[in-house]
Amino acid sequence: MTVYAKVIGTGGYLPAEIKTNEDISRTVDTSDSWIFERTGIKSRRIAAKDETASSMAEIAARQAIKMADINPKDINLIIVATGTPDNIYPSTGCMLQHRLGIKECVAFDIQAACSGSIFGLDMANQYIKSGAAKTVLVVGTEICSRIVDWTDRGTCILFGDGAGAVLLQASDEAGLLSTHIHSDGRFEDLLNCPNPQALGKADTASYIMMKGNEVFKVAVNTLGRIVDETLAANNMQKEEIDWLVPHQANSRIIAATAKKLKMSMDQVVLTLEEQGNTSSASVLLAFNEAVRDGRIQRGHVVLLEAFGAGFTWGSALIKY
Template sequence: MSRYSTLLGTGGYLPETILTNDQIAQTVETSDAWIVERTGIRQRRIAAPHETASSMAEIAARQALDAAGLEPGDLDLIIVATGTPDRIFPSTACLLQQRLGVRECASFDVQAACSGFIFALSVADQFIRAGSARRALVVGSEVYSRIVDWSDRATCVLFGDGAGAAVIGVSDQPGLLSTHIHSDGQYQNLLYAPNPANNNGLRDEGRFLKMEGNEVFKIAVNTLGRIVDETLEANGLDKSDIDWLVPHQANIRIITATAKKLRMPMARVVVTIENQGNTSAASIPLALNEAIRDGRIRRGQTVLMEAFGAGFAWGSALLRY
């Protein structure tokens, strides 16, 4: 019997605190109009002091398990995608495992920045197809507010906090049709977050995220166009066969460029960036969860998810929900 992965349930969590563009404009030289025009963002959520990647992941994970009709003990694999872990080690996945009261199932983190959820989903899919797991929890959880320089106009307007989760399980019918992941480390200095505890003899890079926004934008648009073509070709599909695009929520201009590549109207693109900002590895599962729960994405529809992030690392996942 062939083994495939299928999506069983999703969940999400956003912190209560809302930070608007007007509030940011009180501390740096910017405006609501400037931010909206260039990014599509109007507000973002900011984690409370007691909240962490693992605590937010727990809330999203329990929602996803409830939606799947499962208990934490039914899991045999937990993967967390995060660039803002609670600790360097143990993994945030192990901390989440403890929060869920699960013991012994494999739990580990994946670090692929904004593409982290796609990478983690791809890994979980391989475990299930190989027969090494039957039910996997995949979570993207980020607290970027703690690695952003709030005096840097170029980056502080972009990011927000949150967590999204998905539970996938084994099926004899294709659900997760394919995943495609790529990386190219030659661009590492265009978007990165330093580790202030270990600079390995390099210059002191501080503690905040660094980004060359214009360069990242240009490469992202071209690269995402290629991953769309790769995904469609691998599955023998036409652009018209895609019902929904669920993109990483980095910039509305990147999202609209990808939709144009697919000849897809924006009404069939799930966009959350306006009220959430860029939540990195959490953005795709948060958007997917929102569109499933509000009834836009329905069973039997074909969903394309794609992301681009630091590394550079980029990828896609094609889902028949």
């Protein structure tokens, strides 16, 4: 019998504070129209001082657990994707495990930048298919606002904070059909965020640094290839995909991927305008939103894809 990782619950959390393009234009040389035309972003959420990656992850996780109607103690594995952990160690995964009151469960973090949730889904899929775990919680959670230089017009306009979660469980019904992940470390200089203490530069500020035009070109080409790879692996045609849930980085990159799939933008889940780029949280936040508002329904085939620093990129094809 084929074992699938079936989605049984989703969750999401966005901080209360909203930072608009107009707010940013008061401190850097930009405007609402300039930002929106180039990115598709109007506003983003900013975490409160007392919020952390683990506190936001807990809220998103509890939503997914409630939807799935399971006891948290049924979870065998917790995978947290984050580039903004509460601590270097212990992991945010372990902290989330404690917050959820789970004692007998494996928990750890992964770091694949904006592709983190896709990498997490890939790992969950392997654990469930192998029989090593039955119920897996995957969370993407980020406080990007704390690693952004708010005087850098090229990056501060892009990022926001939030957390998304998905619960997967072993099932004989089709669920996670395939996952595909890749990495290429040659492009470190195009998108990175240094760790000053580890580099012996503890007195140096650490912010996201990006060469936007170069990243854009690689992302568009790479995501085009991952679409082809996913369809070929499942012997599927473009027309069989009901929904595209992309990483919410840039409206032009998303439009290019939709064009590759010959999909109307009505079939694309977009949260970018009001959330910005929430890095590893964005795909799961968008997926959760479309599930909860009824757009994504049981039986729909959904393609999730992301591209991030590393470079990392990947996709997950789900029959919801």
